[in-house]
Amino acid sequence: MAYETPVATTAPDAPRDGAPGPGAAARRTKRPGSGHRLGPTDRLAVIAMVVVPTVLVIGLVWLPAVASVVLSFTSWNGIGPLEADDWIGLENYRNVTTNYPPFWPAVQNNLLWLAFTFLVPTLLGILLAVLLDKELKGSRIYQTALYLPVVLSLALVGFIWQLIYSRDQGLLNEVLGTQVDWYGDQSVNIWAVLVASAWRHTGYIMLIYLAGLKGVDGSLREAAAMDGSGEVSTFFRVVLPVMRPINLVVLVIVVIESLRAFDIVWVVNRGTNGLELIATLVTQNVVGEASRIGFGSALATFMLIISSVFIALYLRVVMKEER
């Protein structure tokens, strides 16, 4: 397969017989591209279309990522050039894993975030989308109400929930008559924040799914109904498989949203006291004065590794699909 280039096939063929036989001619016309060659302008356009995005992706994504990994082996503070004695090998990784108490809670919280986001808001969003797809009375209003939180930035969501969760002046304690320190008590604050983030995420998933459901061919459902399939089994056996691309997109969104979870926790207490996330630890170490760029890069590398696992899984599924 790799040798089926035009050069490889024509070279032994043409010069041996003085006049090429009909078979050779037929083969030549079948060759892709030889019939309508690209003009120089088109060729340039194709090259530009390939080269420009490649350069951008390499320059803006891959180089910084690699640089970040490289910096994780240094004690660079972000000022001046890298010097020889900045190289400290695996020291940062050793410190991150053994001499940095917030790290393991952060990993745990990120994974919890992932599991929770998948189990609660995603499934709830799908359920709501299915219900709204039924064209209930006032479905527009429900749709708008449920989607509204998505328009708000997570930082604003954090603030809104602060009014609800505040221990002394908050709505929730007022209504329940309790004195729970929702944002301060380590045993509840991560759940409090997860609920706030789910409040926003549900509407997002709902909208994506709703759009997908609208795209499902109505005749499929009719056919299923004719065959005596009930609502539930139609959904699981017909609609859900048809929506496979949407399901994949939703899955990817869940993973991305969970790994980059940051803003809401940052608003609450900047990712300390039980709300540690890898992203907040990276920011704490890298942003601002006297930065621990090397240490923060080591943390970021952990994040890169975790994301890579999911990216690899996703690519595997997508590639399989294409084949």
Place this chain on the structure above:
Amino acid sequence: MSRPLTSAEHLARLVPGSVLATRAATRRSFLRATALTGAAVATPALLAGCGGDSGGGGGGGVSFGSNEIGDIVAEQRQAMAAGFTEASGTAVELNEVDHNTFQENINTYLQGNPDDVFSWFAGDRMRFFADQGLIGDVSSIYPIQGIAESFQEAATGNDGNQYFVPQAYYPWAVFYRKSVFAERGYAVPATYDELVALCQRMQADSLIPIAFGDADGWPAMGTFDMLNMRINGFDFHIELMQGEASWDSPEVRSVFDTWRELLPYHQPDALGRTWQEAAQTLQQRTSGMYVLGTFINEQFPDDEDDLDFFTFPEIDPAIGADAIDAPIDGFCMAADPSDEEAALAFLEYLASPEAAAAAGTTGLPIIPANSEADTSKLSALQQKSVELVSQAKSIAQFLDRDTRPDVASTVILPSLQEFIRNPDGVDSLVKDIESQARSIFEQG
């Protein structure tokens, strides 16, 4: 709006200004904050002047980078810039940048093309950049008339030269309501025992003795500083901050032990509460005292007159109570200013009584670092701050300004929160702090 005090708080300002303003706002100050935010939004012309790349005033002028925009401090700086131009004829090109943006970009700002003169903080946060050669030596204008020796010291880098010009400060103390103390017959405590006795009386009167909110992490640093300087003295504070003394030491343990004794008198569940919410309890007379900086007055918009403070009481008579936290704000010069002479003249002006007078024209004066400045226009609270600082023998800058910023924000801040959550785990806590701090000090 609130004046950010610590790097931790600046980090917190990653949040859009509008959100933060409302977040900081409590029922009372909500409208005020909204109005101020509105004002900030309504002045896009100022925002357009942002960006640290506009340095190099050119034409003999001075470019002036300010980390305040759209608030009273920004107005004060505008007035001072105008005052200098009037007095010297040198034009000042003011580049105002949002506080939080300025803070986060300070590294790139200083390595790029910084303004000739820019706002910064005294103490270690200045020394760090002085060590890196990123800010200019201004020792030629020292000594400055009216600038006390303690202030000059806070402006001095590790090499003995000055790199900073102090302008204003705000001390930390124990705040209370005069009317509450008068009504209940409380007396200002002078010793630790009196403080504990007062706390017990307040509890009996069903008041929260000491208001406390540490959601942001830095307010607890103020309490730690106070206890540390009362128990171990100012010199130990500096040694500890500089990494010369160990966190895993009997001295630090005794600070935490004393704190543990006081914690039952603190407002419970502090970790979920912002300092503004805690200040509100003092405002609403449900708590009796609050250890904080003078910026607490912004939570008392209508009755600041009732607010008073005393310095944290003496714990060890051999140490006394004459060391305080009073962070100093001021200005630095770029390492390579376009017109050094003009920049130095401007810096000298900024530290002068004239600059303080110019700032006073905005209606809210600064607490001037210059002892010769006219203090007659200061509020009673500010007057008292001046008195407190002038009587103090040693002035610390605050934990996160006296130690490396990375140690403060990534190690100490979460550790103090951990202590508040679990006051009985001091043994492993101090070991953890020391081992982390060591790893940072050794690398840097």
